[in-house]
Amino acid sequence: MKAIDVHCHIPTEEGNRPFAPFIAHTRRYYRMDESAGDMTPEDFARLLVGLDVKAFLVSVNALSTTGQPGTGNDHIADLVRRFPDAFLGGFACVDPWAGKAALQEVERAITGLGLCGVKFHTIMQQFAPNDRRLYPLWDLCQALEVPVQFHTGMTGVGLGMKGSGMHLKYGHPLALDDLAADFPNLTIIACHPSWPWQDEMLMVLLHKPNVFNELSGWSPKYFSPALQREIKGRLQDKFMFGSDFPALQHMRLFEDWEAGGYPPEVLDKIFLRNAQRILRIADA
Ligand SMILES: [Zn+2]
Structure with a gap:
């Protein structure tokens, strides 16, 4: 296997659905290949197998903040079940503002559907991870012993778009330090290189043993000197490869x-x- 991709979006119609109102702007920002969108599950799986990549699938449910229905966890679980050569697992997505229903859906997705963790998009879902109102969610994830991914740094979603409703402050990684302090047994994965709060992210990674960072959504060509130094140095056990496919393509990332x-x-x-090690994959 060439790589484990910890942060791979689902380019099917249902996987793209939560991003629908924003997708034209996002595609322009990433200069995305139009063919990467709206793939069939079969073509998507075949592409990853051909690249020798095994992926963890992620999506989002931001219904209450964007009005847009999220990707169904059944769809994510179905892909993982049908294409084990391409997908190592799937992260569930729930609307964090859905109250009890969010808790029930996390429980169902993990224990019922067999998904391996939960993914949140702080900016699309408009929350800070250290917001006490959401602590029951993190309590549950800690009890279920599943990792949680949180978007950090700027987002391409809503970029350049008037009235997108996105508040970038929610991408600040320092909120994850509070979470790590209050939930020491929760595996916290910060998504992306957290730009422009990279140094704060490195500080949290250094200080909190239960915080990790997957580096999707950016070409390594543009990593800051500090991040490059930490990858080669004392934080080399903390970082994971992620693509943010289809925003970025695997071959280009491997080359970079x-x-x-390194x-x-x-x-x-x-x-x-x-x-x-971090996601406890027996042998892959
Ligand atoms: Zn993403």
Whole structure:
């Protein structure tokens, strides 16, 4: 296996649905290949198998803040079940503002559908992870012993779009430090390189043993010198490879990672070993 992709979106019609009002602007920002959108599940799985990548699927449910229906967890679970060669697991998505229904859906998605964790988009869903009103959700995830992914840093969603409703402050990674302090047994995965709060993210990664960072959504070419130094140095066990596909394509990311001057043993950790350890993948 070439890589474990910890943050791979689902380019099917249902996977794209939560992003529908924003997708034209996002595609323009990432200069995305139009063909990467609206794939069939079969073509999507075949693409990953051809790349020798095994992915963890992510999506979002931001119904109460965007009015747009989320991706169904049944769809995510169905893909994982049907294409085990392509998908190692799926992160559930729930609307964090749905109260009891959110808790019930997390429980159903993990224990009923067999999904492996939960993914939240702080900016689309308009919450700070240290908001006490949402603590029952993190309590439940900790009790279920599943990792939780949180979007950090800027987002391409709503970029350049008037009235998108996005508040970038919710992407600040320092809120994850509170969460890590209050839920020491919760595995917290910060998504993306947290720009422009990269140094704050590195501080949290250094200080909190239960916080990790997947580096999707950015070419490694544009990583800050501080981040590059930490990847090669003392934080090399904390980072995981992620693509943010279809926003970014795997081949381009592999080329840029390999051109970054990282020692082979470090790339091995980023691409495979760290995810295997952090996400407790028996043998992949
Ligand atoms: Zn994403």
